[in-house]
Amino acid sequence: MANHFDAVIIGGGAAGLLCAGFAARRGMRVAVLEKNGRPARKVRITGKGRCNVTNNCDNNDFIRAVRGNGRFLYSAIAAFSTADTMAFFEGLGVPLKTERGNRVFPVSDQATDIVDALVGFAKDGGAKIFTGQAAKEVLAENGQVTGVLLESGEVIPCTRAVIATGGKSYPL
Numbered sequence: 001m002a003n004h005f006d007a008v009i010i011g012g013g014a015a016g017l018l019c020a021g022f023a024a025r026r027g028m029r030v031a032v033l034e035k036n037g038r039p040a041r042k043v044r045i046t047g048k049g050r051c052n053v054t055n056n057c058d059n060n061d062f063i064r065a066v067r068g069n070g071r072f073l074y075s076a077i078a079a080f081s082t083a084d085t086m087a088f089f090e091g092l093g094v095p096l097k098t099e100r101g102n103r104v105f106p107v108s109d110q111a112t113d114i115v116d117a118l119v120g121f122a123k124d125g126g127a128k129i130f131t132g133q134a135a136k137e138v139l140a141e142n143g144q145v146t147g148v149l150l151e152s153g154e155v156i157p158c159t160r161a162v163i164a165t166g167g168k169s170y171p172l
């Protein structure tokens with residue numbers, strides 16, 4: 001694995017896979033490091049196995065519905081709206097449907113279709129996904145990222161590292 005990568009994405013969840021796919025399409029050599037045996041395990045259980053992909057509403061309604069102060073989402077959602085999210089998955093061949101409360105699910109009711117779409121987006125763009133690889137440390141010299149140290153002791157040389165290791169819910 002010890003090639004040099006332009007970007008190493010730590011975490012092969014929804015965020016890491018999307019990031020990897022977009023970075024690879026911008027011409028970067030990208031590696032995704034996922035500590036589990038397969039990527040996006042958490043997405044497989046979302047929405048009780050159906051994955052509530054997004055909400056079919058405009059950006060302001062979306063932000064108003066976020067518990068607490070949702071305003072931190074403005075810049076992200078202005079760049080990639082709920083409509084963009086729906087177009088993205090439908091463009092990858094996952095038809096969607098809108099249910100009660102404007103909740104959006106795959107027509108198949110299978111969260112695995114969303115996982116397959118995310119993994120395919122990353123891989124088809126040229127990103128390499130390495131499973132069973134836990135990152136331990138981002139290495140840097142003089143403020144410049146030089147690599148990612150794995151729990152195994154191997155170092156993956158790179159010029160950028162993205163930490164997309166998710167939140168604390170469902171840590172497995």
Ligand SMILES: Cc1cc2nc3c(=O)[nH]c(=O)nc-3n(C[C@H](O)[C@H](O)[C@H](O)COP(=O)(O)OP(=O)(O)OC[C@H]3O[C@@H](n4cnc5c(N)ncnc54)[C@H](O)[C@@H]3O)c2cc1C
Binds near residue numbers: 043
């Ligand atoms: C029961 C449940 C139901 C949910 N339902 C929905 C829903 O219907 N719709 C919805 O939008 N959201 C839902 N969510 C929330 C959704 O799962 C998260 O928002 C989403 O998974 C976050 O994606 P992520 O990529 O940021 O993090 P994660 O999905 O947590 O991915 C992070 C990845 O990083 C890996 N990782 C962590 N540390 C390291 C390391 N050191 N080295 C290498 N890899 C590492 C992890 O193994 C993991 O695969 C649900 C969550 C739960 C728990």
